[in-house]
Amino acid sequence: MLIDLMRTPDTVERDRFERLGPDGRDALAALAHQHRCAPYLAYALDRRGDVDMPDSLRVIRDRSVFQALKIGRECVQIHEMFVDAGIAHVFLKGVPLAFRDYPASWMRPMRDIDVLIEPERLHDAYALLHDKGGSLDRFAHVPPDIVEDGKHLPPIHSPNRILPVELHYRMISPKVSLPSTVLQSIEQDVWEARNVVHVGKAELPVPRTELLLAHLIVHGMLDHELNNGPLFITDIVQFMRSNQLDRAKWDRVVERFHLRPAVELAASILPPNERSGLGVKAPARGMLDDEMVRALMFQPARFRSQIKVLASLSDEAVADRALLVWSKIFASRTALKGQWLVEGNEPGKEPRNTAVFWLWYLSVKIRQFFRTRTAGEELALQSLRGFRAKLTHHSREN
Numbered sequence: 001m002l003i004d005l006m007r008t009p010d011t012v013e014r015d016r017f018e019r020l021g022p023d024g025r026d027a028l029a030a031l032a033h034q035h036r037c038a039p040y041l042a043y044a045l046d047r048r049g050d051v052d053m054p055d056s057l058r059v060i061r062d063r064s065v066f067q068a069l070k071i072g073r074e075c076v077q078i079h080e081m082f083v084d085a086g087i088a089h090v091f092l093k094g095v096p097l098a099f100r101d102y103p104a105s106w107m108r109p110m111r112d113i114d115v116l117i118e119p120e121r122l123h124d125a126y127a128l129l130h131d132k133g134g135s136l137d138r139f140a141h142v143p144p145d146i147v148e149d150g151k152h153l154p155p156i157h158s159p160n161r162i163l164p165v166e167l168h169y170r171m172i173s174p175k176v177s178l179p180s181t182v183l184q185s186i187e188q189d190v191w192e193a194r195n196v197v198h199v200g201k202a203e204l205p206v207p208r209t210e211l212l213l214a215h216l217i218v219h220g221m222l223d224h225e226l227n228n229g230p231l232f233i234t235d236i237v238q239f240m241r242s243n244q245l246d247r248a249k250w251d252r253v254v255e256r257f258h259l260r261p262a263v264e265l266a267a268s269i270l271p272p273n274e275r276s277g278l279g280v281k282a283p284a285r286g287m288l289d290d291e292m293v294r295a296l297m298f299q300p301a302r303f304r305s306q307i308k309v310l311a312s313l314s315d316e317a318v319a320d321r322a323l324l325v326w327s328k329i330f331a332s333r334t335a336l337k338g339q340w341l342v343e344g345n346e347p348g349k350e351p352r353n354t355a356v357f358w359l360w361y362l363s364v365k366i367r368q369f370f371r372t373r374t375a376g377e378e379l380a381l382q383s384l385r386g387f388r389a390k391l392t393h394h395s396r397e398n
Contacts, residue, residue, distance in 0.1 A: 035229030133157030
C-alpha cells in the first residue's frame with residue numbers, strides 16, 4: 001500500500017485504510033518513517049481528508065517542519081562559507097528537491113547534505129567545514145582521502161551539528177554500470193552550467209534540470225538499485241511536476257549518457273500520466289512488476305550490501321568474482337574498524353594486532369554470508385538478480 005500511496009495517493013481506496021485498523025495504520029506510518037517518506041504520506045492523507053491519520057504520523061509531520069527550517073539554515077551557512085572562501089560548489093539531490101520541487105520543504109526528509117566540490121579545493125572545503133562542525137564519531141577513524149571507487153569524503157557535521165554533510169569529489173559512484181567517459185562527461189557538464197535554488201535570500205547552486213534528473217535516475221536505479229525505498233518514486237514525480245523539462249535537451253542527455261534502459265525501467269514504476277515526461281511510451285508499464293519493486297525497496301537495511309555482493313557473485317565472470325571476494329575479505333584496516341563499529345563494539349577497543357583483527361573480521365564475514373537468509377532477503381536477492389537482468393536486456397535492445 002505504501003508504494004501505491006507514494007505513486008498515486010488519491011486512487012487508493014478508502015476501504016483499504018479501514019481494513020488496516022488502528023494497529024495497521026500505525027505500522028504503515030512506521031514503515032513510511034523508516035523509509036523517509038512519512039512526511040509526504042502525512043501530506044497526501046491530509047489532502048485526501050477521508051481517512052484517519054495516525055497520531056504518530058502527525059508527530060513526524062510537525063517535527064519535519066522544524067527540521068526543514070534547521071536544514072535550510074545549515075545549507076545557507078555552508079554556501080556562505082564556501083562563497084567567502086572562493087570554493088566552487090553545487091548542492092546535489094536533496095536540496096533542490098526539498099527546497100524547490102516538493103510543495104513544501106518539510107515533505108522531503110534529508111539524512112545528509114550532499115555537496116559537490118571543485119576538485120582542486122576539496123580538502124580546503126573539508127578543513128573549513130570540519131573546523132566548524134567537526135567529525136562524526138562513527139567516521140572519525142576514516143581519513144579524508146579520495147578513494148578510487150568512492151565518491152565523497154567521510155561525512156562530517158554540518159556547522160551547527162544538525163545533520164551530516166558529504167563533500168563529493170564525484171557526482172556519481174564509479175561503481176555504476178556506465179562507461180568512465182560518460183561519468184567524466186556528466187561531471188564536466190555540471191560545472192559548465194548550473195541553476196539556483198532559493199532558500200531565504202540565498203541562491204544555492206544546483207545542477208541544471210536535465211542533469212539533476214539524470215543524477216536522480218542513475219543514483220536510484222544504477223547505484224542503489226531501488227534499495228532507497230519508495231521515496232525514489234515521489235522524488236521523480238515531484239521533480240517532473242515542478243520543472244519544465246526541455247525534451248530535446250533531455251533526449252540528448254539520455255542518449256549521450258547511455259541512460260535509455262534505466263530511464264525506461266524507472267518510468268515503468270511511475271504513475272501512467274508521468275511517463276511521457278521522461279520520453280517513454282505507455283507500454284513501458286509492467287517492465288518492473290510490483291513484487292520485484294516491493295522486494296527491492298523494502299529489503300532489510302542491515303543486509304543490503306551483502307545482498308548486492310551475492311547478486312554480483314552470480315553475475316560476474318570468474319575473474320571478476322575472484323577480485324570481488326578478494327576485496328571483501330582482504331580489506332583495509334580502516335574497513336575493519338568500520339565493521340568493528342557496525343557490530344556494536346566500542347571505538348578504540350579493536351585488536352591492535354592486524355592478524356588478530358583480520359581473523360575477527362573474517363569470522364564476521366563468514367557468519368554473515370553463510371547464515372540462513374530470511375524469506376525477505378531471499379526474495380530481495382532474486383529480485384535484484386532479475387532487476388539487473390532486465391537492465392542488461394534493455395541495454396542490448398538499445
